[in-house]
Structure formats: C-alpha cells, structure tokens
Amino acid sequence: MSPGEETTEPCRSRGHALTARNVTVSYDGTDVVHDAALALRPGQVTALVGPNGSGKSSLLRTLARLQRARTATLTLGDGTADTDGLALTARAFSRRVALLTQGRPTPSGLTVRDVVEFGRFPHRGRWGRTDPDAAAAVRRALALTDLEALADRGADHLSGGQLQRVWLAGCLAQDTGVLLLDEPTTYLDLRYQVELLDLIRDLADDHGIAVGVVLHDLDQAAAVADRIALLHAGRVVADGPPGDVLTAERLTATYGIRIDVDTDPLTGRLRTRAIGRHHARTERLSTTS
Numbered sequence: 001m002s003p004g005e006e007t008t009e010p011c012r013s014r015g016h017a018l019t020a021r022n023v024t025v026s027y028d029g030t031d032v033v034h035d036a037a038l039a040l041r042p043g044q045v046t047a048l049v050g051p052n053g054s055g056k057s058s059l060l061r062t063l064a065r066l067q068r069a070r071t072a073t074l075t076l077g078d079g080t081a082d083t084d085g086l087a088l089t090a091r092a093f094s095r096r097v098a099l100l101t102q103g104r105p106t107p108s109g110l111t112v113r114d115v116v117e118f119g120r121f122p123h124r125g126r127w128g129r130t131d132p133d134a135a136a137a138v139r140r141a142l143a144l145t146d147l148e149a150l151a152d153r154g155a156d157h158l159s160g161g162q163l164q165r166v167w168l169a170g171c172l173a174q175d176t177g178v179l180l181l182d183e184p185t186t187y188l189d190l191r192y193q194v195e196l197l198d199l200i201r202d203l204a205d206d207h208g209i210a211v212g213v214v215l216h217d218l219d220q221a222a223a224v225a226d227r228i229a230l231l232h233a234g235r236v237v238a239d240g241p242p243g244d245v246l247t248a249e250r251l252t253a254t255y256g257i258r259i260d261v262d263t264d265p266l267t268g269r270l271r272t273r274a275i276g277r278h279h280a281r282t283e284r285l286s287t288t289s
Contacts, residue, residue: 015042015208016177017077024071025058033058034234040210047221048214050231056214064099094122098171099180107155115155119173141172160187181213197224222270
C-alpha cells in the first residue's frame with residue numbers, strides 16, 4: 001500500500017460527545033476555573049482561547065481527567081446512550097478520550113515507532129493482551145503526521161517540532177472518539193502549524209472526531225474551529241461560532257489591549273490585529289499627514 005493510501009485509511013472509531021458542567025478547579029485553595037461548562041460535539045472543532053492564566057489548560061485537563069476538580073460533571077455520549085465519564089475506569093476512559101499535553105519529556109532509547117505504539121496501551125487490556133489493530137493504527141498515525149521516514153529513528157535525536165508530531169501521532173494511534181490538544185502548534189514551524197490545523201479539520205470532518213484544542217493564535221482558532229470558547233479569569237465569558245465570539249469589543253475587554261477584527265477579503269475568514277503603542281503611533285501619523 002502506498003503512503004497516500006495509508007493516509008486515507010479510515011479510522012475505526014467515531015466521535016463521541018464530551019460535555020463538562022459545573023467545573024470548578026482550585027490550586028492552593030484559590031479557584032482558577034469557576035463553574036465552567038463546555039460541550040465537545042462529534043464532527044466539530046472547539047477552540048479554547050484567552051489570555052495566559054485564564055484557565056484554558058486547566059479546563060482541558062479536567063475534561064481529560066488529568067486535573068482534579070473541586071466540582072465537575074463529565075458526560076460521554078456515543079449517540080445511543082450517555083455515560084458518566086468520571087465513573088469509567090482510567091483504561092476505559094482512555095479508549096474514548098486522548099489528550100496531547102504541553103511539555104512532554106524527550107523519550108530516551110526509543111524509536112519514533114516505539115513512542116507512537118504507546119498510544120495503543122489502553123487497547124491492550126491487562127497482562128499485555130494482544131492488540132490486533134495496533135499495527136494498522138500505528139501506520140496510519142505515522143502517515144497522518146508525516147513521520148514514516150523517521151519511524152526507526154531514535155526519538156531523542158529529533159527536533160522539538162518533530163517530537164511534537166511524534167506525541168500527536170501517539171494520540172492518533174490511541175484511536176479515540178474525542179481528541180484534546182493543549183497548544184499543539186508549539187515548537188512547530190509555519191508549514192507544520194498549517195498542516196496540523198488541516199489535520200485537525202480532517203479528523204472532525206472526515207472521521208467525526210470531537211476535537212477540543214487550546215490555541216493562542218486567534219486567527220488560527222477562527223480558521224479551524226466551528227465553535228470558540230473564550231475564557232477570562234477562569235470563566236467562560238463567551239461560547240459560540242467564531243464570528244459571534246471574536247468581536248473587537250469583547251477581545252479588547254478580555255485581553256486588555258485594543259484588538260481590531262475584520263474579514264480577510266481574499267479568504268473571507270475573520271482576522272484579528274492587536275494594536276500596540278507603535279501601531280497606534282503609526283495610525284496617528286497617517287491621519288495627520
């Protein structure tokens with residue numbers, strides 16, 4: 001089978017809905033997420049945006065059950081029935097939800113293929129039972145992330161951007177219906193940022209995966225997401241289509257700096273521009289000349 005054919009091999013799993021309600025997260029007695037709610041739907045990309053410290057990563061990690069919450073209700077739905085996400089065993093939950101976190105360590109003494117194969121751990125069951133779908137899932141994940149040529153290279157010999165793609169491939173090999181990504185474009189050059197965002201869209205559009213992604217770049221969020229959740233000071237202050245959430249007035253108030261919003265005449269996509277002191281000076285000069 002050619003590399004192109006591998007890339008189009010369909011995923012086995014279909015998307016699940018993941019809904020969080022009443023999420024309150026505390027650090028050292030201080031609430032950093034306040035009574036938040038978020039719904040990830042099959043076939044949709046939901047982007048979490050907001051300033052540093054707004055609670056984006058804490059909320060995403062709570063959805064992945066890696067962050068202990070003071071209060072939270074998680075519900076997983078497969079189209080036929082709803083499941084209490086907090087009642088599932090860790091292994092059963094990991095068969096449905098995968099998370100790409102920030103700042104993963106560099107694996108030592110392992111090949112790229114070895115690292116990607118770790119994503120199959122939830123499917124092996126106790127005592128390392130065989131996983132007949134593992135080989136195909138790993139091949140597909142390597143192809144989707146353009147890592148086939150690096151599959152047998154040591155993971156500790158890769159660049160930061162390459163290693164980021166390896167960890168993403170491990171999440172794809174996990175073959176879940178919900179994929180959570182915490183700032184996945186970190187360390188990636190421009191080409192792989194664009195390709196990663198395209199892949200996120202493909203996973204939602206072609207495979208029905210429910211995707212939740214934390215992004216700092218507002219234009220990237222507007223381009224890739226069906227819905228955007230804007231967080232500020234631990235609260236979801238807006239949740240809806242990009243054009244409804246990313247308004248100049250709301251972004252300026254949230255980020256504490258003037259942010260202009262318009263539509264790119266070539267692509268028709270929403271675009272934002274933060275106006276710093278030097279931008280404002282240029283504007284004043286142009287209006288007085």
